[in-house]
Amino acid sequence: MSIGFRVFLKRELPPKEVVKGFEGIPAANIADCMSRSSAMSSNIRLMSAPSEKKMVGVALTVKARSGDNLMIHKALNIAEEGDVLVIANEGGQCHSLLGEIIVAYAKTRKIAGIVLDGPIRDVDTIYTMGIPVYATGATPGGPYKEGPGEVNVPVACGNIHVNPGDIIVGDSDGVIVIPKQDAKPLLEIVVDFSIKDQAKLLAAQTGKADRAWVDKDLERKGCEIIDGVYK
DSSP: OOTTEEEOOOOOOOOHHHHHHTTTSOHHHHHHTTTTOOBOOTTSEEOSOOSSSOEEEEEEEEEEOTTBOHHHHHHHHHOOTTEEEEEEOTTOOSSOOOOHHHHHHHHHTTOSEEEESSOBSOHHHHHTSSSOEEESOBOSOOOBOOOOEEESSOEEETTEEEOTTOEEEEETTEEEEEOGGGHHHHHHHHHHHHHHHHHHHHHHHTTOOOOHHHHHHHHHTTOOOOSSOOO
């Protein structure tokens, strides 16, 4: 087996109804229900104006050599509708990994989005193409097509571990990774949390929020409140 230069054609996938269940839930709410430890780095940000406000799909992972997109092309050839390409680039920032041609082809595959830990190019065109593209920035420098690399193996993207088939959720705030084995129980928690979160928002908007918890927390943590001026 050519470890480091191989393509796995199959993945374990979560139930479709579970994936769909996350479509109406903000990424921030999901993060809060995962101990706030599942969000990709803020360096990876939305670089397009997608036609849908949310990106929800299952991870098709790519481990690419820094500045090389050969395995990205292979991943596109086997991508299925609803996939999110999650591309690890060894943190390389000197070469764009894709541009408008790859994004145009990705649209024909009906993928849900693209997430990568490197830059892109053709940003003006990609911005208007209607597909979610998350990246670290832009550079006109193009990629190589030499390999090696791997498809559908565990990767680290945006400081978060991603397995093939994990659920990927993205919106204007950024990207969340939901391990597929945790998705079903998490969905139940997140739905309940979102209802309570909306109630908190309404209370804040109407001036009815209970703020007593702030002083209680400070007292519990040993903060000293001084009725005076610092001198």
